[in-house]
Amino acid sequence: MIPSEWTEYRRDHDDELLGYLVPRGDDFEPVTVFGYSLAEPSAMADAERVLDSVGLGYLADDWFLDVDGEWFTVRLSEASPERLRVAIADYGFAGDIGTRFELPVPVDGRLRKTFLG
Numbered sequence: 186m187i188p189s190e191w192t193e194y195r196r197d198h199d200d201e202l203l204g205y206l207v208p209r210g211d212d213f214e215p216v217t218v219f220g221y222s223l224a225e226p227s228a229m230a231d232a233e234r235v236l237d238s239v240g241l242g243y244l245a246d247d248w249f250l251d252v253d254g255e256w257f258t259v260r261l262s263e264a265s266p267e268r269l270r271v272a273i274a275d276y277g278f279a280g281d282i283g284t285r286f287e288l289p290v291p292v293d294g295r296l297r298k299t300f301l302g
Contacts, residue, residue: 192206215239219266223243248271259296
């Protein structure tokens with residue numbers, strides 16, 4: 186569940202939810218619709234620019250999920266402020282390609298945009 190103190194940030198021309206601005210002292214951290222940080226906290230206008238420039242492109246990107254201490258490539262299959270579902274897209278996974286996982290929102294440290302090894 187997205188915390189109530191987070192501020193929705195929507196695209197001007199179609200009102201699409203791009204993410205949230207999370208208060209961090211005097212600054213704001215731009216995060217995805219499921220709470221993943223996109224940049225370090227900064228002035229509100231700068232955080233808004235990050236969300237505008239990233240848009241919703243992150244929804245189509247590959248991500249990495251920690252499954253029992255191993256990182257596997259996943260693709261987002263459903264992303265919203267209520268839930269995040271991902272599907273395994275990594276042939277190194279012992280189970281089936283497409284195995285789905287539901288993650289808490291805001292996301293915890295199990296999901297990464299870049300591989301940390």
